[in-house]
Amino acid sequence: MYKIAFLAGDGIGPEVMAEAKKVLKTVEKKFGFKFDFHEGLVGGAAIDAYGVPLPESTVKLCEDCDAILFGAVGGQKWDALSSQLRPEKAILGLRKHFGLYANLRPAILFPPLVSASPIKQEIIGNLDLLIVRELTGGLYFGTPKGREETGGVVRAFDTMIYTEEEIKRVAHIAFKAAQNRKKRVTSVDKANVLATSRLWREVVERIAKEYPDVELSHMYVDNCSMQLVVNPGQFDVILTENTFGDILSDESAVLTGSIGMLPSASLGDKKPYLYEPTHGSAPDIAGTGRANPIACILSAAMMLEYSFGASEASNAVKQAVTRALDEGYRTSDIKTGAGKVVSTTEMGDVIVNFI
């Protein structure tokens, strides 16, 4: 029996989470698990109910659970609020509270989606890369942060800060992951300009010595954003800091056809871990039935594997997604020539059926 904190959020969050729940309910029946879903409010939904994006009651609920499944937060309705009260503060707060410093974002191209990728087939090949993004440091959390006006001059500032320890612990995760893959780590930074990147490079080089079987290379982030488009096959594991990882993972996501395909796992030194699709709340398509639920469903599959050690069930979910795509089922974001366009719920049903 596992307790799952179920935080749907805003926009397409509740729509894709409903499909992930259907999938987990099917896994329960088929593999003999018992999942207890505990629903909590986050983001704009929590602001509307309690005036804050991450209520204490939601944090407490998560503390009592074995894993957290998160949809997405945000929307225009709450955009004018101060930074502490914006919906996005919910996900940032959960990452910090639970010490979830390593975000794993696997970008895998399912063969039937080659023509949904914006990249030519001969370049995209069999894309299979893993971004390991540092998740609780850098610009998103560094202080001081703010805005002020002095003598009629308005300034705003964020602080990019990393300690040696913060770099070390996420580097270990990346090297360990590479040992189970193609044994290559590309550490991405901006060491030609940033002091934090120079420390990053120094620490990563030191940690690399503990993994002699893994080949380490360094790349500046501006070049990496280009290399992902011109030669994505050169990458195995990309290790990078918080902001760079946020940006490069959206780019990697779309190489696989759509941001609606990319799941993620946020890990720390102790449970609960958090699982969420890489995309946001997509207000432009919310309520239209066009959201692709696969990123959220694959995030649930990552939860089965990393939090519950249920590899067989996790693989069954991944295989069901593969089969749905092989048989031509497509949400509109990944529409290809002869595919059958289905809604969010229909895609969930097809995947459930194949499990």
Ligand SMILES: NC(=O)C1=CN([C@@H]2O[C@H](COP(=O)(O)OP(=O)(O)OC[C@H]3O[C@@H](n4cnc5c(N)ncnc54)[C@H](O)[C@@H]3O)[C@@H](O)[C@H]2O)C=CC1
């Ligand atoms: N973890 C989270 O909760 C995140 C929240 N956000 C928030 O989400 C809101 C919207 O942000 P955007 O920059 O527009 O990013 P977004 O990821 O929500 O959407 C970007 C584009 O991708 C499309 N898209 C996203 N997910 C999709 C899916 N599952 N299926 C099909 N198409 C999909 C959207 O329709 C949109 O055109 C903002 O309030 C933002 O702060 C953004 C990123 C992460």
Ligand SMILES: CC(C)CC(=O)C(=O)O
């Ligand atoms: C919404 C932000 C806080 C984070 C983000 O875009 C992400 O984690 O992908």
Ligand SMILES: [Mg+2]
């Ligand atoms: Mg992002």
